[in-house]
Amino acid sequence: MIEGLLTSEATWLHFFIYFALTLLLLLIVLGFVTYAILAERKVMGFMQLRHGPNQVGGRWGLLQTVADVLKLLIKEDAIPRAADKPLFILAPVIAFTPAFMVLAIIPFTDRFQFADIGVGLLYYIAVSGITTVGIVTAGWASNNKYALMGAMRAAAQMISYEIPLVMSVIGVILLTGSMNLNDIVLAQESGWYILWQPIAFIVFFIAAVAELNRVPFDLAEAESELVAGYFVEYTGFRWAFFMLAEYVYMFAMSALITVVFLGGWLPLPYLGFIPGAVWFALKFMVVIFLLIWFRVTFPRIRADQLMEFGWKVLLPVAIANIFLTALLKEWINLF
């Protein structure tokens, strides 16, 4: 449907339809962010024997995040005097934009996708890498030692983990023979890639958590060490932008994992009567839950150990996986 719109005649009507659809996605994403934060707090609360937010919006605290965002919006916008002002203002934007841009290529169902690019996977990884620039910019522009250290950590971490992330999906690409996300989903009809590529999944998942800067890889923030890392000087809506970027990115990454390894909108056998959107949402939520669950349980990894793990464990394993997959593919082709 959307694909049709893109290639159709450029009329005002089509523009508005497309615009409306984009707005819809934006609302979905913002709605997701609102409730992902709530869900995270609730799940963390439950696992820690607390109730979590339950004051604003009834027993389940449904309006808690809304109230928080409102508070952030009316907060004073403080910019440190010694900060590099233009960069300080620009940084949240740089961090935030790519997180939204990557959403364009995610196939939520077989119909609902904004851009069906041939190299979708590559596009995702390339664009998402820009977020790091935003984080480093923020850390530099704040003119704060903690922020700078956080930014440096973030840069080192992103570079080290981008590589295993890419390497691990090469196995999937080898099996599919395409970098198009629709093709990847359709290739999983015989079985999800989590079954065919378990090693790739584990490597990808770990690298993804690191890319998302989440526990146990939250070194860039590291509340107990660097106070708040790169956004220590940010307040109000600028800070909210970082938060938003983080959660939108989490949304995108979970969606990507769902698409690449969990068969996207594909149903389980004999359950095809349930619509694809529901399947997608279910798998997506499992991934999100996993991320939250990790956050509740694990302590933070140390910076040098993180590097060591990335380069000495994940990367060799990912490369070995490519080799194995190639062998497997040849072997299957033999018969």
Next chain:
Amino acid sequence: MFGLAKGLKYTLKNMTRKKLTYDYPNEPLPLPDRFRGIQKFYPEKCIVCNQCANICPTDCITLTGKKHPDSSKRGKIIDTYDINFEICILCDLCTEVCPTEAIIMTNQFELAEYSRDELFKDLVWLDENDTQLRRENKA
């Protein structure tokens, strides 16, 4: 990896356990009888012996007595009695030394005020403070 899995199992198990936090300001905090909260003062029991003011480690109690109005009786009665809750540490020593139990502890512990002056509690306030009085006052 095994240790990580064990940890994950532990947190998951706790997800369904009974929650420990409760709705504090709406649900009062259950406190034992011996709890040391803001003092209650009985002016009629006080014999102005000054022991509480003397034992107070932070010197937050000031009191004055006056002659008994009924001239046939001896001794003094209390005139003013102030506790400065800016410096009171609720150590319970004043109630411990009081021979007549004229000053006792209550279970009331919420002391937040908007100004420091309001923390200066006088005889009237301390006399009227009679919620959740402590039953057992002497060891």
Next chain:
Amino acid sequence: MSEKDKEQLKKEAAEKARAAAQRKREEREKKKEKSNDSASEMPQTTEDVTSNQDLEKQKAAAAAKAKAAALAKKKAKEAEGTETEPTANQDLEKQKAIAIAKAKAAAAAKRKAKNANENGDSEKAKAIAAAKAKAAAAAKAKGKITQAKETEVSEPITPSPQQPILDRYLNIVKEHYKDDILEDSYINRMSKHVPTIVVKLEHYYSLALLFKQHSGLHFEFLSELHGTDFETYMEIYVHLYSFKNKQSVALKVKMDRENPRVDSIASIWPGANWPECEAYDLLGIQFTNHPDLHRIMLGEDWVGHPLRKDYEPYDVEV
């Protein structure tokens, strides 16, 4: 008017103005000084200190008198046969050797008495009384009886179980030093019978070093170090412990109160570093050769040393 005249006039005017300004300034300064004089009446002037000293001397004299009175009382009591309470306060200027000898004599007598009579309490009591009398007699025979010795002699209980340990310490110290470097040594019964050694100020460091390094002493653990202001002198109290020998010792050193200065032992036990800083901060004791002596608790701009007994709180705002 020529320009020169003008200039001269200007100069003169300027000079006048300057002179006036000068005068004003001087006046102002004078005023300031006056006000300063009235404002800066801090208690720590030399006069006050000396008067304090005088006071202390008087106090000391009074204390001595009181002691003498107490002594007389005690003697009377002894004659009646009642037991006097052991006051732990030894008179520190007395020679320890005699004291120890006497204590030993008392102990021997006591032991004898104990050995001889183990049948009944009454007998025991009698024996103890006899022993005491003997010891007292022996002490008297020696002539110069001092208060400290008497209290030790009249002690009703057996010598402390720690006495041999203290003797051993003293022997080791004697081996290493020709002259007498100790001011005093005794068992502090109030402090779980810890052998206590008071060393002369100049030998403090070397004795501490000996205590750590000698294999028979080997106090490798500094448990506590602090100073006390005793009004007539300052004192450093060091509690040492040997994990090897399972023994402890309290090492004390006294110093002049007006200019307290002592060697630092932080190079022997690094653990003494901060406690010495604390003693410096709160009591003003100077530790020579300390690696980093600074005011650890109060900050460098604090006036005075709070734990000194003559401390007057100094507050800018008051």
Next chain:
Amino acid sequence: MIRTEEMLLNVGPQHPSTHGVFRLVIKIDGEMIIDAKPVIGYLHRGTEKIAENLQYTQIIPYTDRLDYLAAMTNNYVLCHAVETMMELEIPERAEYLRIITMELGRIASHLVWWGTYLLDLGATSPFLYAFREREMIINLLNEISGGRLTFNYMRVGGVKWDAPDGWIEKVKAFIPYMREQLAGYGDLVTGNEIFLNRVKGIGQYTKEEAMDYSLSGANLRCTGLAWDLRKNEPYSIYDRFSFEICTADTGDAWGRYQVRIQEIEQSLRILEQAVEQFPETGEVMGKVPKVIKPPKGETFVRIESPRGEIGCYIASEGKKEPYRLKFRRPSFYNLQILPKLLVGQNMANLIAILGAIDIVLGEVDG
């Protein structure tokens, strides 16, 4: 050409992981620490000076505020010092109550350490689990003393209150519960590979260094020296209980972790026996003169607090007030080794090392 620069970083006095107002000025090269200088005194309240004008009973509430995580031991050390001077006889029942409350306090203190240490390392949950159990202990102590943190429970010659009805049974029921939770802690943290990597080999020192720097408590025992004043110089009635001195031989943060966790177990053992032997009846206050006036002289006693060796020195002139009162505060001594441990470590290890020493700033600053 890359130019590097040293950076001076002010960690604290307000920082999430300094556990109070503790300031650390570090010189760093990248994330590597070249030099560290601790600055303390932000919480100095002059307890020792205040105490010179107070009667002994009045000092007890002040001791609560030194090591506010284990106030019972602080209460005890002061009372013990005065009792040693006056040679007082303490009734049996009071001794047992003292032991029970002190050991409960020790467990509570170690639980706080466990929770906050993991919080320093980035794990949020253990803190809440630890506080669940600590809350139960605090409730128990609240029931007997009337305070949740500042107990003011012990008195010279005994304790203030007798145990309320059913209190001993509650303690009895708490012991197996705590054991069960302790096993859970093991699942959650002790076997966790990330955690092990964070603590093993971190902040290591030898036995000799530990002794030199006057370390005590778990900081000393983690080097393999079996030294516990409860066992080696028994005070109160600790010689009646059988328990072991927990040691580790690694001398690093992992060793300290193990020692503290085992100490919780040993404290439970002591509690178990104490509750079993608890006398049915008896006084809780010994025969004490109305006004406490220790004789002229001085004393120094030391006991084992959760943080190490806490000592109390009293110089008395035979008056109601002490002439000089001095506390040997274990955290103050333990913290001295910090600069030495930090050199050459990175920022993340700073937190791990500082946390493992287990300081309470109220105690460091006196």
